[in-house]
Amino acid sequence: MTLFLQQFVNGIALGSVYSLVALGLTLVYGVLKVPNFAHGALYMAGAYVTYVMLTSFGASYMVAMAVSIAVLAVLGGSMEWLVFRRLEGKSPVHAMIAALGMLFFMEGTADVIWGPTFRQVPSPFNDVVTLLGVSITEQRILVIVAAVAVMVGLYLLLKRTLVGMSIEAMAQDREGALLVGIDTRRVALLTFAISGVLAAAAGSLIAPLLLVFPNMGELIILKAFVIVILGGMGSVPGAILGGYLLALAETMAGTYVSFAFSELIAFALLVLVLVVRPTGLFEKGV
Amino acid sequence: MEFPRARGVGVSLLLLTAIVFPLIVDNPYLVSVVVTAYVTAIAVYGLDVMLGYTGQLSLAQGGFFGVGGYTAGILMASYDVSFWIALPVAVAMTSALGYLIGLAALRTRGDYFAIFTLAVGVMIVIIIERWEDVTGGTDGLIGVPAPSGVGPLQFDSLTAQYYLILFFLVVTIYVVWSLMDSLVGRTFVAVRNSEELARAVGIDAGRTHQLAFVLSAALAGLGGVLYAVFLGYIGPAMGGVQMTFMMLVYLMIGGVASLAGPLLGTLLVTGLMQVLQAFAEYQMMALGPILVVVIIFFPHGLAGLAGHAKRLFQRRGG
Amino acid sequence: MLLRVERLAMNFGGLKAVDDVDLDVPDGEITAVIGPNGAGKSTFFNVVSGFCKPSAGRVALDGVDIAGLPPHRIARLGVARTFQTTKLFPEAEVLDNVIVGRRLHTRSNVFDAVLRTKRLRTEAAECRERAKAALAFAGVLHLESEPVGSISQEACKRVAIALALVSEPRLLLLDEPAAGINEEETSGLTALIRKVVESGVAVCLVEHKMRMVMDLSDRIVVLNQGKKIAEGTPAEIRQDPTVIDAYLGGSSHA
Numbered sequence: 051m052t053l054f055l056q057q058f059v060n061g062i063a064l065g066s067v068y069s070l071v072a073l074g075l076t077l078v079y080g081v082l083k084v085p086n087f088a089h090g091a092l093y094m095a096g097a098y099v100t101y102v103m104l105t106s107f108g109a110s111y112m113v114a115m116a117v118s119i120a121v122l123a124v125l126g127g128s129m130e131w132l133v134f135r136r137l138e139g140k141s142p143v144h145a146m147i148a149a150l151g152m153l154f155f156m157e158g159t160a161d162v163i164w165g166p167t168f169r170q171v172p173s174p175f176n177d178v179v180t181l182l183g184v185s186i187t188e189q190r191i192l193v194i195v196a197a198v199a200v201m202v203g204l205y206l207l208l209k210r211t212l213v214g215m216s217i218e219a220m221a222q223d224r225e226g227a228l229l230v231g232i233d234t235r236r237v238a239l240l241t242f243a244i245s246g247v248l249a250a251a252a253g254s255l256i257a258p259l260l261l262v263f264p265n266m267g268e269l270i271i272l273k274a275f276v277i278v279i280l281g282g283m284g285s286v287p288g289a290i291l292g293g294y295l296l297a298l299a300e301t302m303a304g305t306y307v308s309f310a311f312s313e314l315i316a317f318a319l320l321v322l323v324l325v326v327r328p329t330g331l332f333e334k335g336v
Numbered sequence: 337m338e339f340p341r342a343r344g345v346g347v348s349l350l351l352l353t354a355i356v357f358p359l360i361v362d363n364p365y366l367v368s369v370v371v372t373a374y375v376t377a378i379a380v381y382g383l384d385v386m387l388g389y390t391g392q393l394s395l396a397q398g399g400f401f402g403v404g405g406y407t408a409g410i411l412m413a414s415y416d417v418s419f420w421i422a423l424p425v426a427v428a429m430t431s432a433l434g435y436l437i438g439l440a441a442l443r444t445r446g447d448y449f450a451i452f453t454l455a456v457g458v459m460i461v462i463i464i465e466r467w468e469d470v471t472g473g474t475d476g477l478i479g480v481p482a483p484s485g486v487g488p489l490q491f492d493s494l495t496a497q498y499y500l501i502l503f504f505l506v507v508t509i510y511v512v513w514s515l516m517d518s519l520v521g522r523t524f525v526a527v528r529n530s531e532e533l534a535r536a537v538g539i540d541a542g543r544t545h546q547l548a549f550v551l552s553a554a555l556a557g558l559g560g561v562l563y564a565v566f567l568g569y570i571g572p573a574m575g576g577v578q579m580t581f582m583m584l585v586y587l588m589i590g591g592v593a594s595l596a597g598p599l600l601g602t603l604l605v606t607g608l609m610q611v612l613q614a615f616a617e618y619q620m621m622a623l624g625p626i627l628v629v630v631i632i633f634f635p636h637g638l639a640g641l642a643g644h645a646k647r648l649f650q651r652r653g654g
Numbered sequence: 655m656l657l658r659v660e661r662l663a664m665n666f667g668g669l670k671a672v673d674d675v676d677l678d679v680p681d682g683e684i685t686a687v688i689g690p691n692g693a694g695k696s697t698f699f700n701v702v703s704g705f706c707k708p709s710a711g712r713v714a715l716d717g718v719d720i721a722g723l724p725p726h727r728i729a730r731l732g733v734a735r736t737f738q739t740t741k742l743f744p745e746a747e748v749l750d751n752v753i754v755g756r757r758l759h760t761r762s763n764v765f766d767a768v769l770r771t772k773r774l775r776t777e778a779a780e781c782r783e784r785a786k787a788a789l790a791f792a793g794v795l796h797l798e799s800e801p802v803g804s805i806s807q808e809a810c811k812r813v814a815i816a817l818a819l820v821s822e823p824r825l826l827l828l829d830e831p832a833a834g835i836n837e838e839e840t841s842g843l844t845a846l847i848r849k850v851v852e853s854g855v856a857v858c859l860v861e862h863k864m865r866m867v868m869d870l871s872d873r874i875v876v877l878n879q880g881k882k883i884a885e886g887t888p889a890e891i892r893q894d895p896t897v898i899d900a901y902l903g904g905s906s907h908a
Contacts, residue, residue, distance in 0.1 A: 085447045136632050143393050147631045155624025275451045317459050325440045518767035526754045529743040538729035538758030
């Protein structure tokens with residue numbers, strides 16, 4: 051039983067990260083209607099910025115995360131401003147190719163600056179807490195708590211602020227949004243910035259638990275795509291639910307079956323969904 | 337055949353240059369760079385069939401390249417199968433895999449198709465890396481022999497292998513050209529331009545996509561086989577996403593939906609990378625933005641700039 | 655009876671876009687389907703041409719049930735159509751557009767293409783000939799080398815009709831052929847449509863321009879909110895009070 055609970059908590063922590071990444075992806079997907087393959091690189095960049103702040107600048111963990119978030123907001127926004135904006139109206143293939151270009155640019159840059167070696171990110175939250183016979187590192191608790199805080203914040207942003215409502219409007223009906231005077235470019239820019247923030251949060255939170263390396267975004271972005279397709283392109287609740295479910299499925303499968311099996315779950319789910327319902331399980335809806 | 341005169345002359349000249357190349361160039365390293373470019377170009381033509389002519393971005397191309405290479409490599413290195421049997425078997429297997437994957441993948445279009453094929457590509461590498469007994473895991477497979485001789489012809493030397501691979505490249509270019517410059521090609525392009533309208537005029541869009549996908553997988557497989565044989569080695573990196581990305585770069589720079597584009601792009605970029613070898617570390621860093629610039633400002637690549645991309649369909653026999 | 659539609663229904667969620675409609679399209683005639691916006695006319699076309707699977711009912715082409723078949727199969731059985739927002743193949747020349755419309759009559763496959771067989775060359779030449787003939791019929795042969803992006807709206811519509819005709823259909827579905835063109839162009843198109851019927855192709859058209867409908871049609875079917883509310887000759891329909899009511903009390907002009 052303790053094993054189950056233990057893994058359950060691990061799964062929740064992992065799910066928090068998956069959800070944050072999927073959220074950023076789904077928001078952009080909903081607004082742009084194009085998959086941003088470079089989103090995984092944002093997550094990677096977030097982790098590296100935190101790493102640099104902690105090791106080279108000796109900043110505190112919170113400060114490091116804050117800086118990471120700020121940098122990634124700019125990085126995310128500049129993706130829209132520099133690239134995606136200029137491909138408005140062209141076929142989606144153009145945007146996808148551009149996204150791949152940005153992905154490899156960012157991975158290449160990380161490779162040049164830090165090399166392919168796996169980096170360890172020091173965190174002050176190394177103590178272990180025991181609850182109900184389950185030992186959890188403080189870092190994992192932080193991941194879960196922080197992720198939930200971010201999600202709540204995002205929810206409030208989307209439902210209670212003008213900016214957020216514009217994002218939802220644009221995701222649902224771009225033309226309609228234009229007609230009612232929403233500045234779709236600005237909204238797109240902001241959405242990308244927000245996706246950067248979410249990716250930075252995810253990357254920074256998970257960094258002390260995993261190792262940081264240039265290609266770390268690749269596998270997670272694939273999983274994020276599965277989550278978004280499962281949960282519905284542009285759907286916030288779908289991304290959150292999907293993220294936790296996938297992480298739990300993987301963790302449990304990894305514990306009770308095998309690690310190799312857990313790696314294939316995301317892919318198997320993807321095949322299943324696309325074969326049964328090629329347009330995804332849910333139609334979009336933020 | 338209905339080439340316009342100038343085109344025929346141009347192609348003949350290029351062919352002549354290619355044939356004479358290893359005889360006049362005294363640099364074996366350069367020759368092998370060109371050979372690797374030829375081999376990769378074959379797979380890039382496959383990518384073009386899917387992307388340039390049918391309009392779908394298949395990110396599994398690297399994966400199929402790897403499947404072809406590994407199938408042939410395993411047959412030849414581990415089971416002593418002759419190249420001349422291993423080649424068709426490997427290409428057939430890759431095509432069959434392409435067909436099977438297409439059954440699922442081609443229920444989707446556009447972004448979902450790209451995502452799905454990306455996942456397929458990643459999965460192929462994971463399977464390759466895990467199936468250590470057969471594939472040699474992350475170390476890869478060494479000891480892939482050169483093709484066995486046929487009659488008086490021996491294929492041990494660099495020069496012989498150059499001509500063998502050039503032969504397959506020419507066949508590939510011919511097949512792609514003859515298909516695209518025909519009623520069959522018109523069908524592909526129609527489906528690319530407007531699938532709905534194509535259906536309305538009686539075209540089975542699903543089968544068209546399937547055909548394009550299997551063909552593109554077959555060409556990737558062929559490239560993979562020749563790559564493994566030429567290098568004598570195959571590793572998981574050759575089937576990975578990075579490989580797909582490189583092929584995409586070659587194709588976009590050379591120009592989609594054009595006869596020369598895939599070959600031109602591959603030769604040019606691999607050539608440049610050789611020249612700038614000192615900066616090899618910065619390769620990805622540089623190619624990323626280059627791809628972005630190309631897709632924004634020169635989406636038809638070099639061939640497009642020269643006006644060749646559109647020409648394929650102008651007032652000729654097909 | 656060339657096309658016989660019986661008790662056709664098309665539901666989208668709770669919305670009955672087409673509700674229990676019977677409709678016959680005879681050979682050699684022009685049948686118009688009219689009705690206020692949202693009456694279900696385009697949905698009706700989409701079902702007949704295979705772009706929608708009907709929720710219920712039967713669609714028989716010359717006795718053969720075609721309901722629910724995919725669009726390309728229905729096209730091969732002899733139903734061609736144009737689209738409300740004129741669809742042509744972008745990034746291509748006019749002639750290339752129409753050539754591919756003939757493809758369903760060809761049997762050339764991959765092997766023919768690679769081996770450059772006689773069949774390929776014969777069929778390719780035939781497609782070209784037929785395409786030119788269709789363009790000439792539609793009065794736009796002189797535009798054959800133009801990219802479709804650069805020709806006028808009216809020319810686009812003529813090319814779309816040529817594209818539909820090149821496959822030698824038995825039934826031509828025209829979805830608002832006169833939308834967005836002026837009066838002179840409309841009468842030109844009317845003449846063309848008449849020519850089409852005279853050449854032996856039955857036409858079923860959806861159209862808002864009443865004068866064109868009244869001029870052209872042999873029979874008119876009126877839909878409102880998915881249901882058929884009237885059917886008859888133009889003279890009969892013009893005076894039918896239910897029809898006038900459906901158009902919000904306005905008399906049918908333009």
